[in-house]
Amino acid sequence: MKKILSIVLFSALGGALTLGTYKLFIEKPQMVIEKSIEEGPVTVAANYTRSMGDAIEETDFTVAAEKTLNAVVHVKNTSYKTVRDPFAEFFYGQGSGTKQYSQVGTGSGVIFSSDGYIITNNHVVKDATEIEVTLNNKKVYKAELIGSDATNDIALLKIKENNLPYITFANSDAVKVGEWVLAVGNPYNLTSTVTAGIISAKGRDLHGNGVVTDSFIQTDAAVNPGNSGGALVNTRGELIGINTAISSRTGSFIGYSFAVPSNIAKKVIEDLMEFGNVQKAVLGVKGGELNGKVAENLDIDVSEGFYISSVIDGSGAAKAGLEKDDIIINVDGVKITSFADLTGFLNTKRPNDSIEVTFIRNGEENKTNVVLSKNEISKVSSLGLELKNIEAEELKKLNIDNGVKVVDITNEELLYYGVKSGYIITAINGEKVYSVDNLNSIISTKTSGQVLRIEMLNLEGETERYIFK
Template sequence: MSSELNSTSQPRSFLARRRAAMLGSAVALGVIGTLGLQAVTGGATPAYAQSSAIAPQAGPQLPSFADVADRVKPAVVSVRVKIEAPAQQQQGFGIPGLPGPGGGDLPGLDQLPDDHPLKRFFRQFGQGGQGGEQRGQRRGGPRQFGMSQGSGFFISGDGYVVTNNHVVSTAKEVELVQDNGETLKAKVVGTDPRTDLALLKVDGDRKDWPHVTFGDTRQTRVGDWVIAVGNPFGLGGTVTAGIVSARGRDIGAGPYDDFLQIDAAVNRGNSGGPTFNLRGEVVGVNTAIYSPSGGNVGIAFSIPAEVATDIVAKLKDGGVVERGFIGVQIQPVTDDIAESLGLKKAEGALVAEAQPGQPGEKAGLKSGDVILKVNGDVIPQARDLSRKIASFKPGAKVELTYWRGGKEETTSLTLAKLPDQQAAALDGEDAEGGSQPTSAAKLGIRVQPAARVAGSGDKGLVVTDVDDSGSAAGKLQQGDVILEVGGKEVTSARDVSTSLDAAQKDGKKTVLLRIKRSDATRFVAIEIGRG
């Protein structure tokens, strides 16, 4: 036996007996295993004992964006813009996690020490890199150039392309790169900085460019699927998907903010690219993101299609956008302001000042009026008035419904052309207070005549001190000039007290102050009886 086990060449009879023994053992184990399983399962052999393959099973049908992406991608282009910039503005590669130029947390190469390993690396493999949406080139020579990158899309067969104003506003040359890699020359037809839109035209007479159309954003609901197509970080033809997160967003970009908020991934280089619905219609033009880190965090903003449609048509017609202008400074109507003016709810646009010689003043509008309607259309908020008036051309006649003295009144006016410079901001730096202040104890402030304070004008009272525990705390600040209290001009602290007493006698819980801060006027509602 021992000689058989140690042999390198086993006899056939021995191997035959071994195979027979192993086969018998396997059969026995199979029988025992089957009997055991039958005992546990009550006689039925489960499916996993019969086969080890996992059978495919129909699951929930998730949406696919492949079809719509295939249809629209040929119309989306990468926009490359050659810009001229001073040498000191050139940017190097960005290193995440360190503060510096180029947007977000990305520092320039020059900020690193000379012996830094990353600096040596970038020198070895070529300086110049993408920072934000701009890419600087090597320094040297009398002129410095860089490349700005964004996205765009054809909106007509004859070669018109929509993008963002901030992508091409300083363009020296513009190139478009199609999804198939073909490069096209283009020129800027017109731009509109207030909505951040621009219109380009491809060189040549071709009439069959693949293009897309604008949809109706009014039919787009929060929660609808959308896809964004563009050129993030220079990676052209990128498709991302998400939903509409919100509508009507005001992000402080301008007086006509009315953005769609989406959570599709949008990054640097997506600017000017389209947001599509699942029908392949453009419902928005990607223009901004909210990002503490500089990259996508799921909050992006698109210009609605109805805004883009109107602006693009005007740019195509004449290369510029002209807007109507009333000539009044306005501010929102808060609950406190509404209560003090006798309005049932906080709506409309409060006129802080009617500018001399402008259509609003000529039509009889005054400080303290609340514009409620334009041509019969309700104005829910102050920003709605700006957008509504801007939709009319200069020279158009409009009818305004406004609130004054506890009742509605109407007036008609002819719109002027919106000046290039926007109205001054309502907030500004404090003016310096003078001497000899007078107490207005009911508001918790100290004041003195404006004529005694250099640079404050000759009307009203300058606020020289504000009591942190008074009713005016957080509403007034040093340097404010109080022009009116409760609709009456004031020249002394006694005038303030008289107006406050009259408001309390009328049963009002708040009083409206008209103030001047820097070069702009505004209204402030302050609770009375606390100071």
């Protein structure tokens, strides 16, 4: 044992001597110098100079909020429904089984004139028996429904009051993606709520949203149930849209909301005030968004626009010289990149308005003035029909007061039952049909699960009835 310890001790001593010799005579010393450099503070100017080309925008929303809070109202919609129980009436007498139920819905509205005119969404006041408006100062008024347009989801209300605060309309065509906006409304019955965001997109087409408007402004400002009908304003407090819908799987805001552009909303309420209905204008062309395949077939170096696949005979477009394969890229200074851009622009116009159309033909840019005409033909995809308005002379000849004519059918079931071109739709769900716009408005108000009962006159003048689920 002692022998082993001696060996270990001598080994350790030998290693220490070897290492010491190496460090002293062989290894060269290394010197590390730590250098401290004192840098003076960097001075940055606190002010800035804005050039004409800068896209800098103020992000102080206090002015816009102050201008809009008192002009946005809470809208309460109360509808009463009477339900009869025939069994209770049979056993206990007439009236014994009758019960009345009330249903309350809420939303927002925007005062746009000092004498009490208010704009809101059609779905906020739909089927209302009573409409109640509460101002930001807690004053409550009974409101009258002046008119509504289900197609664009806009309604016009009136309260009896003067000298009210109001919001002015801005040009929604001039708003830019990335621009700051405020959404003002009454979500969850919380009055006077303001949220901020930016314009995320323009001309947004929402398929399956229950309304026909296909040129929404998209924003990431938080919008929740109760915000519908409220104001979307710019940083100057000017109205650029009416908050209408959200994209959500939960029913609450999860990132994006959508507003009817102010130009469309303004035109609708002006029509309702002047004519009692919406005057819809058409260009007189069919087609869709330009894609790469179409551009390649036409051998043109254009990446976006509205491609004309056909021109309607006798329309304003035909009279102005527009032709098949033309590409519309601009109307009245508004850039057209999609179908939604064009339809959104046309929704701000009336029949007989003249517009300047810029288009590409054979690779060259051209311009022409088109006088818009009244909407006479409409393709109703949900019915698989293309319909046309009937002139007064033809109605008189047919000995009827109203109706629209079927000009084309793609619905195989209707074809199976013998429906042909020339049939006349006279009523839907008991409501008389007077025009293709009127028919579209009736269909757009159809609730989920509701059936459509359509009355038609066949070629022999006999009434036929069809049910669409």
